[in-house]
Amino acid sequence: xxxxxxxxxxxxxxxxxxxxxxxxxxxxxxxxxxxxxxxxxxxxxxxxxxxxxxxxxxxxxxxxxxxxxxxxxxxxxxxxxxxxxxxxxxxxxxx
Amino acid sequence: xxxxxxxxxxxxxxxxxxxxxxxxxxxxxxxxxxxxxxxxxxxxxxxxxxxxxxxxxxxxxxxxxxxxxxxxxxxxxxxxxxxxxxxxxxxxxxxxxxxxxxxxxxxxxxxxxxxxxxxxxxxxxxxxxxxxxxxxxxxxxxxxxxxxxxxxxxxxxxxxxxxxxxxxxxxxxxxxxxxxxxxxxxxxxxxxxxxxxxxxxxxxxxxxxxxxxxxxxxxxxxxxxxxxxxxxxxxxxxxxxxxxxxxxxxxxxxxxxxxxxxxxxxxxxxxxxxxxxxxxxxxxxxxxxxxxxxxxxxxxxxxxxxxxxxxxxxxxxxxxxxxxxxxxxxxxxxxxxxxxxxxxxxxxxxxxxxxxxxxxxxxxxxxxxxxxxxxxxxxx
Ligand code: SF4
Numbered sequence: 001x002x003x004x005x006x007x008x009x010x011x012x013x014x015x016x017x018x019x020x021x022x023x024x025x026x027x028x029x030x031x032x033x034x035x036x037x038x039x040x041x042x043x044x045x046x047x048x049x050x051x052x053x054x055x056x057x058x059x060x061x062x063x064x065x066x067x068x069x070x071x072x073x074x075x076x077x078x079x080x081x082x083x084x085x086x087x088x089x090x091x092x093x094x095x
Numbered sequence: 096x097x098x099x100x101x102x103x104x105x106x107x108x109x110x111x112x113x114x115x116x117x118x119x120x121x122x123x124x125x126x127x128x129x130x131x132x133x134x135x136x137x138x139x140x141x142x143x144x145x146x147x148x149x150x151x152x153x154x155x156x157x158x159x160x161x162x163x164x165x166x167x168x169x170x171x172x173x174x175x176x177x178x179x180x181x182x183x184x185x186x187x188x189x190x191x192x193x194x195x196x197x198x199x200x201x202x203x204x205x206x207x208x209x210x211x212x213x214x215x216x217x218x219x220x221x222x223x224x225x226x227x228x229x230x231x232x233x234x235x236x237x238x239x240x241x242x243x244x245x246x247x248x249x250x251x252x253x254x255x256x257x258x259x260x261x262x263x264x265x266x267x268x269x270x271x272x273x274x275x276x277x278x279x280x281x282x283x284x285x286x287x288x289x290x291x292x293x294x295x296x297x298x299x300x301x302x303x304x305x306x307x308x309x310x311x312x313x314x315x316x317x318x319x320x321x322x323x324x325x326x327x328x329x330x331x332x333x334x335x336x337x338x339x340x341x342x343x344x345x346x347x348x349x350x351x352x353x354x355x356x357x358x359x360x361x362x363x364x365x366x367x368x369x370x371x372x373x374x375x376x377x378x379x380x381x382x383x384x385x386x387x388x389x390x391x392x393x394x395x396x397x398x399x400x401x402x403x404x405x406x407x408x409x410x411x412x413x414x415x416x417x418x419x420x421x422x423x424x425x426x427x428x429x430x431x432x433x434x435x436x437x438x439x440x441x442x443x444x445x446x447x448x449x450x451x452x453x454x455x456x457x458x459x460x461x462x463x464x465x466x467x468x469x470x471x472x473x474x475x
Contacts, residue, residue, distance in 0.1 A: 003138045035360045056219025057248040090218035094226050
């Protein structure tokens with residue numbers, strides 16, 4: 001819950017509410033991007049960006065190499081599997 | 096140093112370790128105890144155990160695990176309060192998976208769920224809000240916890256609820272804030288610390304400035320560190336280097352994620368929705384002044400503490416639990432009387448056994464360090 005997980009923004013689903021679809025190692029989920037949006041970075045410009053996601057919110061932009069290394073670290077720590085499980089459980093709990 | 100081979104770049108790791116060893120000898124010379132460096136963040140604790148960093152370090156350095164795992168410092172009474180909330184027939188209680196496993200005085204939320212209470216595990220507070228959207232006849236309470244890393248997400252979810260005019264969503268707010276916690280640690284008489292590994296993702300939100308008092312008033316170095324094993328080694332070296340040069344500054348090793356000013360939008364949301372409480376109760380550490388936040392009056396509609404009467408139970412930890420001493424860094428997990436016997440990750444007695452970021456669970460899962468340490472203790 002504290003480490004965050006890297007993902008790539010693949011679609012801006014709702015520019016007004018700052019929502020985007022991210023791809024996290026093949027798993028897709030909607031996240032809130034309000035914390036990485038400002039005058040210089042309007043929502044539309046975030047498409048293709050790599051971000052670090054904490055409990056459903058993109059908290060910062062990272063570069064692709066950092067994303068790859070973080071994914072590997074999370075995998076080794078067993079946290080990647082846990083995050084995916086948490087996302088899946090969350091879907092189950094909200095049918 | 097057999098674990099070094101597991102590093103992505105073992106050559107680099109060896110280099111850092113050599114530099115650390117040389118510097119540690121210089122800095123520790125003349126002291127009657129090893130240098131104590133505290134990693135504040137549970138994420139760092141996890142990396143340190145997973146890669147066996149503790150046993151790679153020279154004997155001049157001892158890492159002290161800080162209280163930076165939000166699940167681990169949750170007092171039992173809070174879980175009981177949640178259970179009381181979940182008993183209201185109109186309530187759907189939602190929270191993160193780790194929080195569901197924390198033992199209350201009688202049971203955990205997970206056990207309550209198995210017994211039929213409507214408790215749901217969510218990945219994000221936005222998922223809790225979406226449950227509220229689908230069940231307008233129910234009150235969806237989100238059991239919110241965590242440091243500044245998760246605080247913005249909760250605040251932003253409240254703002255979203257307000258914007259949509261959703262009225263059946265509220266927080267049972269147990270967010271805590273990092274700075275008073277570090278202050279309390281620095282003020283505790285039985286802990287002598289020489290430096291801090293600063294939390295990476297909390298700092299990504301709050302930036303570098305809030306730590307300044309550690310350098311200015313307490314004259315200790317703090318280095319904000321990334322989570323890879325090499326990040327941690329480099330940060331330890333940076334702390335040693337400050338000690339050698341008799342500097343005490345806030346440095347940032349994790350510049351690829353942490354900006355000096357933190358995250359503006361996140362801080363703004365926190366400021367809007369939350370205010371400091373006078374006191375907040377921590378497991379094992381007691382009550383720490385201004386260490387927790389609550390929902391501001393203006394957002395009372397989203398505050399479960401205002402919507403419901405919460406028992407606010409104070410429950411002492413079971414006598415056999417020594418979580419407090421472990422949290423304060425004065426006892427090693429393996430020396431707790433129930434470690435590995437009645438308290439295991441499958442059946443945790445104390446919260447430090449619940450999350451992989453808790454010191455006890457980390458000790459348990461990566462038990463190899465135990466045998467190493469006892470070897471070192473018996474041979475020296
Ligand atoms: S072993 Fe269990 S009871 Fe003992 S300190 Fe660790 S978590 Fe607490």
